[in-house]
Amino acid sequence: MNRLAYLIVTLSAFTLTQAACSSDDGADGVDDSSNGTEGDSAFADALLSGMWADDISVSIETDTIVFSGDGYPNHDVLEAYALMDQSTIDVTATDTTFTIPRVPEYSETVTDTSLGTIGLAISGAVYFNPYEGDGTSVAIDSNFDVGGIPFLDACNGHPLGTGSTYHYHGVPYCITDVVDTDGAHSSVIGVLLDGFPVYGPNGEDGSAATDLDECSGHDGPTPEFPDGIYHYHLMETSPYSVTCYHGVVDDAGGGMGPPPGE
Numbered sequence: 001m002n003r004l005a006y007l008i009v010t011l012s013a014f015t016l017t018q019a020a021c022s023s024d025d026g027a028d029g030v031d032d033s034s035n036g037t038e039g040d041s042a043f044a045d046a047l048l049s050g051m052w053a054d055d056i057s058v059s060i061e062t063d064t065i066v067f068s069g070d071g072y073p074n075h076d077v078l079e080a081y082a083l084m085d086q087s088t089i090d091v092t093a094t095d096t097t098f099t100i101p102r103v104p105e106y107s108e109t110v111t112d113t114s115l116g117t118i119g120l121a122i123s124g125a126v127y128f129n130p131y132e133g134d135g136t137s138v139a140i141d142s143n144f145d146v147g148g149i150p151f152l153d154a155c156n157g158h159p160l161g162t163g164s165t166y167h168y169h170g171v172p173y174c175i176t177d178v179v180d181t182d183g184a185h186s187s188v189i190g191v192l193l194d195g196f197p198v199y200g201p202n203g204e205d206g207s208a209a210t211d212l213d214e215c216s217g218h219d220g221p222t223p224e225f226p227d228g229i230y231h232y233h234l235m236e237t238s239p240y241s242v243t244c245y246h247g248v249v250d251d252a253g254g255g256m257g258p259p260p261g262e
């Protein structure tokens with residue numbers, strides 16, 4: 001498929017998605033209330049062409065894009081999750097608002113990601129950096145179970161100790177298994193606080209990306225941005241998630257939901 005045909009397909013899919021969303025309670029879908037330039041809209045259109053959960057509302061403002069939802073992923077979660085104190089907890093919804101720049105800006109200076117929310121997933125849940133609340137324990141390397149109930153599930157996700165803010169610490173297989181295509185670059189699975197999109201592990205030829213920088217990112221074409229964009233990859237090897245932003249961020253973490261309780 002040539003690029004023009006690809007763009008037409010992408011935009012058609014986007015329009016259909018929004019039309020479907022606007023027919024229910026009116027709260028879903030995109031409210032483009034700004035008077036931005038065509039270039040500004042192009043970024044939002046491309047980002048939102050991903051398979052975002054139907055119950056995520058998106059508002060495109062003059063300088064920002066604001067997402068809101070209930071924080072509960074649109075894939076199955078376990079009935080319970082193990083906690084460090086050997087008790088277990090179930091997942092609860094968490095009202096969430098997540099704001100990114102309307103157009104992300106690359107920065108030569110990197111900013112460390114904080115504990116707490118660093119990105120929003122297309123599932124409606126959020127991304128954390130690799131670490132648990134002590135700032136050094138790598139969640140994926142610290143998995144354990146209590147009577148068969150795991151700390152992290154097969155999606156590399158779990159809630160906070162309160163049951164709120166279900167989050168991923170690495171490749172969210174429940175998402176990538178649905179959106180990725182063999183032999184192709186991964187499809188968008190969310191966006192980080194600096195506005196740059198995030199992907200599963202696969203680079204342009206469909207194998208694991210190998211030219212990532214210190215923030216697990218690189219510049220290049222993706223299915224949603226065929227002309228190329230800076231973007232992050234979540235990887236199956238350490239550091240699994242993203243430890244720094246290469247874009248300008250007002251607030252390096254905690255975009256929605258409380259910080260980790262443990």
Ligand SMILES: [Zn+2]
Pocket residue numbers: 128131132139158159167169260
């Ligand atoms: Zn965690």
Ligand SMILES: [Zn+2]
Pocket residue numbers: 185199202203204209218220221222231233
């Ligand atoms: Zn890539």
